[in-house]
Amino acid sequence: MTASERKTIYFIAGLPRSGSTLLANILAQHPRFYVTPTSGIVDMLVQVRNGWDTNDAFRAMDRPLSERIKADVLNAMLQAYFAHTDRPVCFDKNRYWAEFLEMGAALAGGRDNVKVLVTVRDLRDVLASFERLYRSTSAMGQLPQEAAMALKFKTALGRVQVFTDDAQPVGRAYNAIRDAVTRGWRDRMHFIDYDALTAKPAETMAGVYRFLGKEPYRHDFDHVEQVTFEDDSVYGFKDLHIIRQKVEPQPPQWPKVFDDAVFQSPVWKTVEGVAQFWKLYR
Template identity: 60%
Template sequence: MKTIYFVAGLPRSGSTLLMNILGQNPDFYVTPTSGILDMLGQVKNNWDKNEANRARERNENELIKKNVLTGMLQGYFSHIEQNICIDKNRYWLESAEMAAAILGGKEKVKILVTVRDLRDVLASFEHLYRKTSALSQVPLDANNPIKCKTALGRFEMFIDDAQPVGRAFNAIRDAITRGWGPNMHIVDFDKLTTNPKATMQSIYQFLQQDNFQHDFNHVEQITWEDDTAYGFKDLHVIRNQVEPQNPRWPSTFDVTVTESSAWKNIERFARFWER
């Protein structure tokens, strides 16, 4: 049986960088954005829609369902040599209860949660939009052509509950409400980039794994994704050197955005994990 940990959190908050740093450890196998969570969810949500499954004795049906889900997750990593696998999907926090059932108990669920000042998360998305829209159409633009014409409109869409930033933000806060705080380890983007050694040491302590000496000056990208699938160019491309990043939002947005009511609300929660 593989030991499986999870990485979730906000988009544009360093999860790809974190995975590639962790991937320097030969004992770890790390994923790009993983689809196994969605597959597990589809099986879980459709299992009892099957007439034959519903007709089984209830306890037996639940046991078989759990065994199938466990087999799926373990099977996803069965071709991997390493015994420690780290799966990245920002929505694992929404499914922490399922993860506990699959892994055999709440105490076995460990989730690294990457976070970043929400204003910089949104500035990063805005830069990706501008870069991609130069020669391509962003799906957000195709689905909302009028609202997407302005930076304020795009900002308001990015924070919508149905969009990645809003949904991930809600997932983190709700997981804490549901009592998963002790199973979560917050990885602050600013701390990761300014003091990576201490940040990684705290991660190893949380995972209860032996510390590893990482090379923060030469981080080879070993997780690759075709970002055209997500509609943005270079969504998961990292810098090879871990170094501090200046805030981007002051040079990205002008008063049209920063004096809006939506922005004022975001400012209240910009670094919500510190509250």
Template identity: 30%
Template sequence: MTPKLHFISGLPRSGSTLLSALLRQNPRFHASMTSPVGSLVKRMLEAMSEDSEFSVFITPEQKRALVLSIFSAYYYPQADKEIIFDTNRVWCSKLSLIHELFPTAKVICCVRNIAWIMDSVERLVRRNAFDVSGLFQNPLERANVYSRTEALSQGGRLVGFAYNALKEAFYSEHSHSLLLVEYDLLSQNPEKTLSLIYQFLEEEPFTHDFENVQYDEPEFDKRLNTQGLHKVRKKVEFQPRQTVLPPDLFTKFNNLSFWTELSNSQANLIVAQPS
């Protein structure tokens, strides 16, 4: 049996690990945190590009087969599953590739107000006060909350890259294959949200346990010196809180949720409409 492939992408700190932890409760599904498949595909494409003198020996058919081999080899241990969800923020920038390789694949994009994403990362940094977070490249970036959020928002970094890739996908010709799921709605009403996700995937409903969710990747988070980055709380629930960001920073990032306006996009949405 060859598993069907779908993708999870979108913004960081927006519920992709929580969603994966829930989906993997279904014995037909395999889902996990960000996998290396996206990075491997990027490296393979670069190795076959015209920058390589050997590119003249690789036909378009061979390129397709080589990229497909990454998926089949990596997910060989999950060959008994019916559906595999591969998670990576890069997929929003690779919709054309996904469409060519897996025409029926769908992409679930986890989204969240950017101000609260910055707040979430900042809380993690402060919680690990004795560690030097690997999310930042040098002491200047780590210096204070302003330099940290500025670094994260750059185009090639954790938040900035994902945001730009999501916007590209949202307005692309393949936007109909997207489902944007807002973190607040997933955490406030997980049962209804999962039901809508199953409808989008055209899959049979499954009864999930929202009181006993289990997922953690302590070794991966330890390598980034950011403990708790992928730890999911046992119970799915929304926890309102005050932001730790200074007011001017929160305001700066608070109005960037372009996905609440569907003009020029065919994407599917599970998001709260602005008041």
């Protein structure tokens, strides 16, 4: 692959249920941008990185040479993932990129080349969205979390506790974002508030283009065609990654989804305390 064929690759990370799929499909309107659905390439890169150092043949090599070849292989993997598209600017969407920005910098040619779009949303609405998905899915199916933690999943409060656990979607993504800031990546991260994106899409996308250093593009927010598709049954949910065609404000869901059985709990008080945590970093 020649230098002229190399893709410029940016990352999309953030909280679940915070508009990353919507953002991806808005970006996809740009004729030079290619966006992925939820991508597994970061998982593959991490597996190769970790496996490399446990392979006896690579361990027996000259160490600096082995490290150089490992970096070349990982870089080639990431570039090859986008070889099928002729669009020069690619966005890879995986909420856990925030955990691996050091590796991302090594593959991007340095820290200054790392740019991460981080979608965020009031954590109370993130949890309300998961609760609504549970209610729509549970009629005819069982979520993986329910199968693993059946008793705790019997109540709305229990489901809040499950989803905010460090090993579950909300807890892990929240921790990944906060730790990326702790590790010094704040200046390479651009937070995109779901409420701002849906209420003021033109203004919000203008901020995205400024962060990327790209010329603004006139998007059609009334007709966002969905071009990224995922089989949501793999994740155990129904309609997890389906977007509305028209970008418009969504009222807060949590006041109508939950009641005092949740609101008076210690775990909800903790959630309320960090519900809009990204505003601390402005």
